[in-house]
Amino acid sequence: MLYLASKSPRRKELLADAGVDFLCLENIIEVVELQHGECLFSELALKNAIMKAEANIELLVNDEDLLLASDTVLEFEKHIIGKPENIESAFRMLKRLAGKTHTVATAVAIMSKNRKFESVFIDFADVTFHSVDDNFIKKYVEDIHILDKAGSYALQESLSQQLIANVTGDNSTVIGLPMVKVLQTLQLC
Numbered sequence: 001m002l003y004l005a006s007k008s009p010r011r012k013e014l015l016a017d018a019g020v021d022f023l024c025l026e027n028i029i030e031v032v033e034l035q036h037g038e039c040l041f042s043e044l045a046l047k048n049a050i051m052k053a054e055a056n057i058e059l060l061v062n063d064e065d066l067l068l069a070s071d072t073v074l075e076f077e078k079h080i081i082g083k084p085e086n087i088e089s090a091f092r093m094l095k096r097l098a099g100k101t102h103t104v105a106t107a108v109a110i111m112s113k114n115r116k117f118e119s120v121f122i123d124f125a126d127v128t129f130h131s132v133d134d135n136f137i138k139k140y141v142e143d144i145h146i147l148d149k150a151g152s153y154a155l156q157e158s159l160s161q162q163l164i165a166n167v168t169g170d171n172s173t174v175i176g177l178p179m180v181k182v183l184q185t186l187q188l189c
Contacts, residue, residue: 002186005056005069008148010156011177018179020186022068029055041075042122045107048073050120053109063114066189070109072176074151076102081151090141090152094163097151099131104151106173110185117189123178125169127155132163 002022004011015022048071057067074081076097084090104125111118132140143159146152154160155167155174172179 001062002066002068003056003060005052005059005067008070008176010154010175011070014172014175014177014179015182018183020183025056025059025067027059029059041073041080041103042105042107042124044080045071045073045105046109046120046122049107049109053111057111057113060113063112063116065113066110066117066186067113068108068110068182070106070177072104072106072150072174074102074104076100083150084147084152086147087141090146091137093152094129094132094137094140095134097129098137099129101126101128102151103127104169104174106176106178108178108182108185110182110189112189119185119188121178121181121185123170123173123181125167125171125173127151127164127174128166128168129163130165136162 004022004024005028007028049069052069053067060067081093084093104127105122107122109120140159140163144154144157153163155164155171167174170178170180
């Protein structure tokens with residue numbers, strides 16, 4: 001059985017839409033995400049995904065059960081962009097990204113309880129925003145629940161069509177779980 005170590009409704013929806021049978025762990029052990037320090041944004045995403053998986057692996061029942069954990073981090077102009085602290089920081093984040101391109105890295109750790117199967121990987125996508133004005137950004141942060149989203153936006157929301165000009169890569173990577181690579185990895189086991 002596959003277990004998802006995430007409270008993210010977007011990750012649950014992506015797996016369900018792909019027809020993957022999975023259960024969500026009820027008592028997910030929350031982990032404090034690492035600080036970036038000197039590591040690259042993609043390394044940070046990978047370290048966080050592994051840390052989340054290792055913190056929750058003992059919650060699995062059978063040795064063959066699989067755990068999937070994931071983390072998404074954005075990079076813009078050599079700076080890591082995380083989740084906003086509040087609406088004001090979300091506004092500043094979106095204003096900074098407007099009219100420009102940033103890179104999204106989503107890392108995934110999939111492992112069996114007995115550790116006979118373990119796979120970790122990172123997928124990347126580039127996201128280009130339209131040049132939007134302050135009034136649009138204000139409406140966006142008021143209408144979309146963005147406080148739990150890296151970069152302060154949600155690709156899957158219809159209002160985001162006015163924000164996002166282009167995505168180069170897998171849309172599901174931006175949403176939080178690179179489904180092409182996840183499905184390929186699950187087929188291996």
